[in-house]
Amino acid sequence: MACKKPKEKIGLLESYEFTVVMAVYLADNPEWLREAIKSVLENTTAPNEVIIVIDGPIGSGLERVISHYGSLALVSVIRLEKNFGLGYALNVGIQNSSNELIARMDSDDISVVNRFEIQLNAFKNDKDLEILGGQISEFVGEVHNATSRRIVPLSLEEIKRFSKRRSPFNHPTVMYKKSSIERLGGYDSSVVRLEDYDLWLRALAGNVNCRNLEQTLLYYRTSNDAIKRRKTIKSLRNHIKARFGFYSKRYISLPDLLYGIFTQLILFVIPVSVAAFLFKRLARG
Numbered sequence: 001m002a003c004k005k006p007k008e009k010i011g012l013l014e015s016y017e018f019t020v021v022m023a024v025y026l027a028d029n030p031e032w033l034r035e036a037i038k039s040v041l042e043n044t045t046a047p048n049e050v051i052i053v054i055d056g057p058i059g060s061g062l063e064r065v066i067s068h069y070g071s072l073a074l075v076s077v078i079r080l081e082k083n084f085g086l087g088y089a090l091n092v093g094i095q096n097s098s099n100e101l102i103a104r105m106d107s108d109d110i111s112v113v114n115r116f117e118i119q120l121n122a123f124k125n126d127k128d129l130e131i132l133g134g135q136i137s138e139f140v141g142e143v144h145n146a147t148s149r150r151i152v153p154l155s156l157e158e159i160k161r162f163s164k165r166r167s168p169f170n171h172p173t174v175m176y177k178k179s180s181i182e183r184l185g186g187y188d189s190s191v192v193r194l195e196d197y198d199l200w201l202r203a204l205a206g207n208v209n210c211r212n213l214e215q216t217l218l219y220y221r222t223s224n225d226a227i228k229r230r231k232t233i234k235s236l237r238n239h240i241k242a243r244f245g246f247y248s249k250r251y252i253s254l255p256d257l258l259y260g261i262f263t264q265l266i267l268f269v270i271p272v273s274v275a276a277f278l279f280k281r282l283a284r285g
Helices: 030-041 061-071 086-095 114-123 156-162 178-183 195-206 224-230 233-248 256-269 270-282
Strands: 013-024 046-055 075-080 102-103 131-139 146-150 175-177 211-223
Touching: 013 030, 013 086, 013 114, 030 046, 030 061, 046 061, 046 086, 061 075, 075 086, 086 102, 086 178, 086 195, 102 114, 102 178, 114 131, 114 175, 146 211, 156 211, 156 224, 175 178, 195 211, 195 233, 233 256
Parallel strands: 013 046, 013 102, 046 075, 131 211
Antiparallel strands: 102 175, 131 146, 131 175
16 A cells, blocks of 8 residues: 655645545547646645556556656556556555545546535535535537536435436546445446446445535546447447346346346447437436
C-alpha cells in the first residue's frame, strides 16, 4: 500500500484527505488526459493523493503527460505489465489508496470546478453515506458544446428501481468509501464493460447506503466513436453475458433481463446516427 502523504498546497488551493483514482490505457488521448488531471488538481478542494494506474503499455504522448504530473508529490503512478481492463486497474488503485474516501475520474472527462467540495460536504453531513454520485453533462469537442445530460435518480429507493434496467450511477462521478467497496469484493474484472453496473447491483443487494446529487459534477466527453464501440459483436456478447449473470444472481427479473437484451440487440442493428439520436432522446436529458 502506498505511504500516506502529507497535505500540501496546489497553487492557491488547499488539499484534502481523499484519493482520486484514474486508469489510463493505450487508446487514451494525451491532451484529454492532461485536461482531466488539470481539472482534478485545480478543483476548489483538491485531493492529497492521485493514483494513476497505467493499464498495460502506452505511447510516448501519454508517457509525457504522466511524467509531467507524476513528478508531483501527491501523484502516484502504478504500472501494470499488460492490459487487464478497467475493473482490475481500479481495484489496484483502490487497494493502494491511503485514504478512506476515493473519487473516480476517467482519463478523458473534466470535473466541475467544485465537484469534490460538494461531495466532501455530503459525506461530512451524512456519516453513514458510502457511495455518492451525481449528474453529468455530455459534450463534444469543447466543454461549452454540451449535447445532453445523463440524469440518474437521487434517493436510495429511486436508485433501486432504476437499477433493474440501467446503471443507477454515472461511474466517473462517484465518490465512495474504500472499506465499503472492499467489503463488496471490489470490481469484478470478469464483467467486461459493465463492471461498474455489477458493483452497484451488489452494493444495493448488500444494503449499502448510497445516493446521487442533483448537481452536475462532471463534463463527459462523447462522440459517435463511443456509439461505434458499443456496436460490435464483442460488446453485444459482453452485455448479454453480464445481464444473464445479474439475472442468475437475482439482481434483476426476467422482464428486466429481456428488456436489456432487446435494447442491446436494437442498438447493434440500427445505424450509428439513429443510435446516437435515440440515446439523446430516450436515454439522456
